[in-house]
Amino acid sequence: xxxxxTVLRVQNITKTFGDLIANDAISFSLKxxxxxxxxxxxxxxxxxxxxxxxxxxxxxxxxxxxxxNRLSASNPAEAIALGVGMVHQHFTLADNLTxxxxxxxxxxxxxxxxxDKSAGRRRLRELSEEFGLHVDPDAxxxxxxxGEKQRVxxxxxxxxxxxxxxxxxxxxxxxxxxxxxxxxTLRDMLARGLSVIFISHKLGEVMAIADDIVVLRHGKLxxxxxxxxxSREIIAEKMVGExxxxxxRQVMEKGAELLCLDTVSVQDAAGQKILKSVSFxxxxxxxxxxxxxxxxxxxxxxxxxxxMCKPTSGSVSLSGEIVSVFEPQKMVESGIGRVPEDRHVxxxxxxxxxxxxxxxxxYMTPRFSKLGWLQRKNVSDHAKALIKAFDIRGAGPETIVRxxxxxxxxxxxxxxxxxxNPEIILANQPTRGLDVxxxxxxxxxxxxxRKGGAGVILISEDLEELLAVSDQIAVMxxxxxxxxxxxxxxxQQQLGLLMSGEGFATQxxxxxxxx
Amino acid sequence: xxxxxxxxxxxxxxxxxxxxxPLIFGTxxxxxxxxxxxxxxxxxxxxxxxxxxxxxxxxxxxxLWTAVLxxxxxxxxxxxxxxxxxxxxxxxxxxxxxxxxxLATSLSxxxxxxxxxxxxxxxxxxxxxxxxxxxxxxxxxxGEAFFTQSPLTYLAxxxxxxxxxxxxxxxxxxxxxxxxxxxxxxxxxxxxVYKVRTGAVMVGSAFMAVGGAFLTISVFxxxxxxMINGRGWICVALVIFASWRxxxxxxxxxxxxxxxAIQIRVQQSSASFIPYQFFLMMPYxxxxxALIIMSRKAAYPKALLVPFRRGQR
Numbered sequence: 001x002x003x004x005x006t007v008l009r010v011q012n013i014t015k016t017f018g019d020l021i022a023n024d025a026i027s028f029s030l031k032x033x034x035x036x037x038x039x040x041x042x043x044x045x046x047x048x049x050x051x052x053x054x055x056x057x058x059x060x061x062x063x064x065x066x067x068x069n070r071l072s073a074s075n076p077a078e079a080i081a082l083g084v085g086m087v088h089q090h091f092t093l094a095d096n097l098t099x100x101x102x103x104x105x106x107x108x109x110x111x112x113x114x115x116d117k118s119a120g121r122r123r124l125r126e127l128s129e130e131f132g133l134h135v136d137p138d139a140x141x142x143x144x145x146x147g148e149k150q151r152v153x154x155x156x157x158x159x160x161x162x163x164x165x166x167x168x169x170x171x172x173x174x175x176x177x178x179x180x181x182x183x184x185t186l187r188d189m190l191a192r193g194l195s196v197i198f199i200s201h202k203l204g205e206v207m208a209i210a211d212d213i214v215v216l217r218h219g220k221l222x223x224x225x226x227x228x229x230x231s232r233e234i235i236a237e238k239m240v241g242e243x244x245x246x247x248x249r250q251v252m253e254k255g256a257e258l259l260c261l262d263t264v265s266v267q268d269a270a271g272q273k274i275l276k277s278v279s280f281x282x283x284x285x286x287x288x289x290x291x292x293x294x295x296x297x298x299x300x301x302x303x304x305x306x307x308m309c310k311p312t313s314g315s316v317s318l319s320g321e322i323v324s325v326f327e328p329q330k331m332v333e334s335g336i337g338r339v340p341e342d343r344h345v346x347x348x349x350x351x352x353x354x355x356x357x358x359x360x361x362x363y364m365t366p367r368f369s370k371l372g373w374l375q376r377k378n379v380s381d382h383a384k385a386l387i388k389a390f391d392i393r394g395a396g397p398e399t400i401v402r403x404x405x406x407x408x409x410x411x412x413x414x415x416x417x418x419x420x421n422p423e424i425i426l427a428n429q430p431t432r433g434l435d436v437x438x439x440x441x442x443x444x445x446x447x448x449x450r451k452g453g454a455g456v457i458l459i460s461e462d463l464e465e466l467l468a469v470s471d472q473i474a475v476m477x478x479x480x481x482x483x484x485x486x487x488x489x490x491x492q493q494q495l496g497l498l499m500s501g502e503g504f505a506t507q508x509x510x511x512x513x514x515x
Numbered sequence: 516x517x518x519x520x521x522x523x524x525x526x527x528x529x530x531x532x533x534x535x536x537p538l539i540f541g542t543x544x545x546x547x548x549x550x551x552x553x554x555x556x557x558x559x560x561x562x563x564x565x566x567x568x569x570x571x572x573x574x575x576x577x578x579l580w581t582a583v584l585x586x587x588x589x590x591x592x593x594x595x596x597x598x599x600x601x602x603x604x605x606x607x608x609x610x611x612x613x614x615x616x617x618l619a620t621s622l623s624x625x626x627x628x629x630x631x632x633x634x635x636x637x638x639x640x641x642x643x644x645x646x647x648x649x650x651x652x653x654x655x656x657x658g659e660a661f662f663t664q665s666p667l668t669y670l671a672x673x674x675x676x677x678x679x680x681x682x683x684x685x686x687x688x689x690x691x692x693x694x695x696x697x698x699x700x701x702x703x704x705x706x707x708v709y710k711v712r713t714g715a716v717m718v719g720s721a722f723m724a725v726g727g728a729f730l731t732i733s734v735f736x737x738x739x740x741x742m743i744n745g746r747g748w749i750c751v752a753l754v755i756f757a758s759w760r761x762x763x764x765x766x767x768x769x770x771x772x773x774x775x776a777i778q779i780r781v782q783q784s785s786a787s788f789i790p791y792q793f794f795l796m797m798p799y800x801x802x803x804x805a806l807i808i809m810s811r812k813a814a815y816p817k818a819l820l821v822p823f824r825r826g827q828r
Contacts, residue, residue: 056702056825094696096814101689106704110687156704380536399543 005031007195008053008164012062015048020050024219025062026054030164030212035186035196035259037210039203041239044216046199047089050166053197053356054086059301066164080106085157089199090170095142099126099135102371103156103207131185146293154185165189166197170350171205175293175498176463182228183209186365201239202466203232215239228452240436247444249469251450255284257320257426259305266300266315275300276479277314282424288484289470292496295446297479298459299341302428305457306338307331319423326343332361337422339413339430341459343406349397350402354395358416386415389439407438425449428459443469461491475506493507521780528660529780532668533734535772537562539671541750542727542757543720544763545589548753550682551697552713552818552822553601556612558723560619560748561593565724567623570731570738571796573640582732583667583725593619594717602712605822616747624740624795637737643659643667665733672765673721679761691715695816696822708823723747750803756806758813770805774798 008030015023022045030036040046051057053064059510065071066082073410079086104120126135133151142151150170157165167186171179186196186209200206206213215223215238223238259282267276275297282288292298303309304316310326317323318334332338340346348357359368359379368375383397392411395404401412410430410440417425421498425447431439446456460466465472472484475498480500485486497503521527540606548555555561565586572582593615600611631638643665652662682688690711694701700707726746731738749771757763775798780793 054703075705075707076703077707080705086703088703092697092699094693094700095817096696097689097693099691102700105689105701106688108686110690110706112686115684115686115689142606160704195604311782458764 007032007067008197009065010049010062011055011065013049013052013058013059013064014061015045015052015057021219023052023059024381026216026221027062028221028224030195030197032195033190033193033210035468036191036212036214038197038199038214038216039201039206039235039239040200040216042433043218043435046216046241049216050086050137050168050197050199053079054084054166055196063270068355072435077106080160080162083161083163084166085154085160085162085164086166087150087153087157087168087170089172090151093141093149093152095418096140098138098140098311099144099152099155100137102141102152103137103147103159106183107159109479124155124159124450124474126154128334131155131158131188135184146173146174147181150174150182156261160251162194164195164197166199168500170198170200171200171202173293175302175499177206177500194480203226207232215403217241222391236436246440246468247447249287249447249471252285254286254452255453256419258282258284259457260317261293261304262315264304264311264316266304266309267312268300273312274479275304275311278307278402278479278481279314280474280481280484281455283408284423284455285450285454287450287456287458287470288467289473289487290457290465290476290481291466291473291499292461293499294461296476296499297481298428298476300479301476301481302338302426302457302459305331305424305426306336306340330419335420335423336421337425339417339425340351341408341428341432343409343413348409351400353398354387354392354398354404354412355379357396357401357412358386359384361416386419388416389419390445406433407435407441410438414442418445418449421452422449423454425456426456426459429461430458431460431462431465441464463495466495467492475499477501480504521777525656525659525778527776528656529663530776531769531773532661532664534775535769535774536563536665536668536671536733537726537746538728538748538750538753538768538771539675539765540722541727541747542768543671543674543761544726545723546757546759546761546764547678547682547691547719547722547751547756548594548716549819550695550713550816551691551719552698552816552821552823553597553716554608554612554751555594555597555615555719555723557597557619557720558612558621558750559719559743559745560616562727562730562743562747563623564589564593564619565727566731566742567627567727567738568818569726569728570640571627573642573732574638579643579732582761583728585825586728587721590721591717593714593724594715594720594808595713597720598692598713601822602709603714605824606818608822618754627738637739639736640732642695642731642736643733649810665729667729667733671726671729675761675765682761687711692816695818698818698821702823704824708825712823715801723750726750752802752806755810755813756802758809758825759816760765767805771802774801 011027013023013026037315038046052059055074055076055078061320063070066084069082100117100121103124121137128134133155133503135148135151170182174182190196198210210227212226213235214221215235217239252332261278261280263277263279264275265273268274290298295401300309301334307328307330344350363369368379374492380397387395390411392408395408401409430442450456458470467487470487473487473490474484474497475482477499521663527741545555545558568589569582573579574587594777597615600606601608645663647660653660669750682692688699690706694708694711701711702708730742752772753767753771756767769817778794778797782791
C-alpha cells in the first residue's frame with residue numbers, strides 16, 4: 001500500500017458525539033490527481049469525517065496521514081500547512097469584508113505593521129486567471145452571487161497552496177450551468193496534479209467526475225470501489241442499504257380547477273416587488289413543480305398561497321371563488337395543506353410533543369377541545385393512529401419532536417397536513433435534507449393525495465426530483481414565473497437556463513417594475 | 516453670560532476636551548471588544564477598578580505612569596475573566612458583562628475600604644499636571660484649550676489613530692474585524708478564534724481601565740465612590756453612535772463631552788426657575804437623539820453576541 005501516489009490516508013478513524021457514532025473505524029486513501037467521491041445519506045458521517053481531516057474536530061481513534069505526515073494538532077492551521085483546502089457546505093466568508101481580505105487572512109504573520117494588500121491582490125488575480133475563477137478582489141462578499149462566493153472559497157484554498165481540495169456538497173446551491181463550470185475548474189486542477197475529495201448525494205455528478213467512490217452509511221464505510229465498477233443502482237443501494245423502488249408517476253387526466261392566480265404581484269415591506277405579475281393554474285389530479293434557485297420569489301409565492309401575505313395587485317381564486325381575506329387560518333379552512341420550507345422554523349414546535357404538533361392546526365375543533373379544555377384522550381389516540389399510518393419511527397405521542405430525525409419530523413408534518421384531506425397541497429422543499437427512503441415516502445404520499453383528487457404544488461431546488469414527480473414544471477426567476485411546461489420533453493439544461501434568467505422579461509422591463 | 520459667548524470661551528473648550536478623555540478611552544475599548552464580536556458590559560466596573568487601583572498605586576508612593584500601567588493590567592485581568600465566560604464558555608455576554616461590572620465595582624470599593632479603614636474625607640494625591648506642548652500651546656485660545664492638557668488626554672487622541680490603523684491596516688486588525696463578522700471564516704484560515712477574541716477583550720478592557728484611571732490621577736486627585744457615574748454605559752452607546760468606527764467614536768465622545776460642558780455652564784448661569792436636573796438630563800437626551808438618528812443605518816458586526824464553539828456540531 002505504501003505507494004508514492006497516495007496523498008491522503010484515512011486510517012481507522014472513529015468519532016462519537018455522545019451516544020451517536022458518527023464515524024466508525026473508517027479507512028481509505030486518496031491518490032494524486034484523482035477525485036474521490038464520498039457518498040452517503042444525510043447523517044451518514046461525511047461532513048464529520050471531512051471536518052476531522054481539516055482539523056475542526058479531533059478523532060477519538062485512528063489517524064490521518066497527509067503526504068506521509070500524520071496529523072497531530074487537530075486544528076485547521078496544521079491541515080492547511082500540509083496542503084489541505086476545504087470548501088465548506090455553508091460558506092465561511094465574512095460578508096462585510098472584501099474578497100481580498102477574506103482570502104489573505106492568515107497568510108501572513110498576525111503581528112506585522114503593514115499588510116501587503118497589493119501583493120495579495122496580484123497573486124489573487126494570477127490565480128483567478130490561471131483557473132478561470134473570475135471575481136473582483138475588491139468587491140464586498142455580500143455583493144457576490146452564490147456561484148461567485150464559491151469561487152472565492154476555492155481561491156482561498158488555492159491561495160494557501162492546497163494540493164488536496166475537499167468540496168462539501170459544492171453543487172447544492174448552484175444552477176446546473178454553474179455546476180458544469182465548477183466541474184471544468186476541477187478538471188483543470190486535476191490536470192495540474194491536485195487531488196479532490198468530492199462530497200455529494202447527486203449520483204449524476206458523481207458518475208461524471210469521480211475516479212473512486214467511498215460510500216458511508218450510519219457512520220460506517222460500506223463500499224469503496226473505482227467508478228468503473230459502479231452504476232447508479234449499485235451506489236444507491238449501498239447508500240440506503242437496500243434497493244429502494246422509486247414510485248412511478250402515473251399519467252392522469254386533470255380535473256376541475258382548484259387554484260388560479262391571475263397576474264398577481266406582491267410587495268415586501270420596503271415596497272419592492274417580490275412577486276411580479278404571476279399567473280398560474282392548478283387543477284385536481286395535478287402535481288406542478290416550481291423550480292428555481294432559492295430566493296427568487298418562492299417564499300412570497302408560498303406565503304401568498306398559505307395566506308401569510310396578500311397580493312398588491314391581481315387576483316387569487318380558489319375553485320373559482322376570488323379570495324378576499326388572506327389569513328393562514330382561512331386558507332387552512334379552504335383546504336390548503338402546507339408543508340413549509342423550513343420544518344424547524346415553520347413546520348413544528350420543536351419543544352412540543354408529537355401529539356401536540358399534530359393538532360397545531362386543529363386544536364380548536366370540537367374533537368380536540370371542549371369548553372376550552374384539551375381532550376387529552378382524543379389528542380393521544382389521534383397521534384397514535386397517525387404514527388402508525390405514517391410509519392413515524394422512534395416516536396410515541398409524547399416524544400418531543402426536536403429529538404426526531406429530519407425524515408420523521410417531516411412525516412409528522414405530512415401526517416398533520418394530509419389527514420385533513422386538503423384539496424391543495426403546497427409542499428415547499430419537502431425532501432430537503434431527507435434520505436432516499438424518507439424522500440421516497442414523501443413522494444408516495446404526494447402521489448397518493450393526487451390520486452385522491454388533490455392538486456399539489458411542489459417547490460424544490462432538486463431538478464431530478466421535480467422531473468420525476470411533477471406533471472408540469474415552471475421556473476421562478478427574480479419574482480417572475482415562467483409558463484407551465486409539460487414535464488415530458490423538459491430537460492435539466494432547459495430548466496437551468498431558465499433558472500439563470502434566460503427567456504424572462506428583459507432587464508429594462510424589470511427595472512421599470514422595480515421603480 | 517450670553518449663550519453664544521460660551522463657545523468663544525477657552526475654558527469651555529478645555530473642559531470639553533478634558534471631559535471627552537475618559538469617554539474616548541472607554542469607547543475605543545468597547546469598540547475593540549465589539550469588533551471582535553464580544554459585548555463587554557463589564558466596562559462600568561472595569562473603569563471603576565482602573566480609577567481605584569491607579570489612585571491607590573500613586574497614594575502608596577508609586578509613579579503616575581506606572582499607575583496607568585497598573586490600571587491597564589487590572590483591566591486586562593477582568594477582561595480575561597470576561598473572556599473565560601463569554602469566549603471560552605460561550606455564556607450570555609449580557610449577563611457575564613453585568614456580573615463583571617458588579618464584581619469589579621464591589622471589589623474596588625471593598626479594597627479601598629480595607630486598605631484605608633477609618634478614612635472619612637478621601638485622601639488626595641498629586642495628579643498629572645497639564646503638559647503644554649511647545650509652540651502649539653502658544654497659539655492664542657486654541658493653544659490653551661487643546662494643547663495645555665493632561666498627557667493622558669494626548670494619549671487618548673493618539674490612540675484613536677493607532678487603533679484605526681491597526682484595525683484597518685494590519686493583519687491582526689483584519690483578524691479582529693473578521694472574527695466579529697464570522698468566526699468560522701477565521702477558524703478555517705487556521706487562526707485560533709478564541710485567542711483573537713480573548714486578546715481583543717483584554718486590550719479593550721485595558722483601555723477602559725485607563726479611562727477610569729484618568730479620572731482619579733488626572734482630573735481629580737482622589738477616589739470617590741460612584742465617580743464613574745454611568746460613563747461606561749455612555750461608552751457602550753457611543754460605540755453604536757460611532758457605527759464601530761474609531762474616528763466616529765472620537766467625534767461622539769467629544770460631542771457628548773461638549774453637551775456636558777454646555778450643561779454645566781448653562782446650569783450655572785440660567786434663571787433659577789428651570790430645575791437644574793433638566794440641564795443634567797440634556798447630554799443624555801441629546802445622545803439618545805443622536806443614537807436614534809445614527810444607528811438606523813448602523814451595520815453591526817454580524818457575529819456580535821454570537822458565541823463560537825469549536826469542534827461541536
